[in-house]
Amino acid sequence: MYTKKSIQTLPISIDEAWDFLSNPANLETITPSFLGFEIVSGADKKMYAGQIIQYTVKPLLGLKMEWVTEISHVNEKTFFVDEQRFGPYKFWHHKHFLREIPGGVEMEDIVNYKLPFGFLGNLVHPIIVKPKLDQIFEHRTKKLIELFGEFKGNKN
Structure with missing residues (x-):
């Protein structure tokens, strides 16, 4: 089992952050084009527990x-x-946390x-999967800085 952690701060309100991040259709906006990411179904409603979202991706060699x-x-x-039900991973569990901080929002x-x-999967992890995930999060x-600006506040 592997873990990827990421923290980003943005100079926006908790309401703005939630409105953007909880809209499944916006995932396409913040996903790099090299993944060939397309939403097929399930992103037409505001996020709710039990929502099923289907995508197509091209994670390796352009294979859909x-x-x-x-x-x-x-x-x-x-x-x-969000949890994978079918897809490229054996297991995928992604927690998104939002926290209001002075001057903005911290996303973890x-x-x-x-x-x-x-x-074989473990063998390719450091060579292909981890660098690709790092690239996706970068x-x-x-993209979020481009959309909302760079956080300049103090996190204290």
């Missing part, structure tokens, strides 16, 4: 895969959790994931 996630938990303006992501193919960070 189906990815189905369920929004398993939602606590408005505080956190939500914690992704716990496991790769398929046992030993892209998201830059």
Whole structure:
């Protein structure tokens, strides 16, 4: 099992952050184009627990895969959790936390994931999967700064 953590602060209100991040359609906006990410169904309503969202992605060699996630938990303006039901990972559990701070919002992501193919999956993790996930989160960070501005406040 692997864990990816990310923290980003943005100079926006908790309401603005929640409105953007809890809209499943916005995931396409903050996902890098090299993933070939497309929402197929389930993103037409505001996020709710039990929501099933179907995507297609091209994670490796341009091969299209189906990815189905369920929004398993939602606590408005505080956190939500998406979990893979079918897709490229053996296990995917992604927690999104929001916290109001002076001058903005702190967003924390914690992704716990496991790769398929046992030993082979673990072998490619440091070479392909981890760098790709880092690249995806770096892209998201830059895109959110582009959309909302850079946080300049003090986190104390």
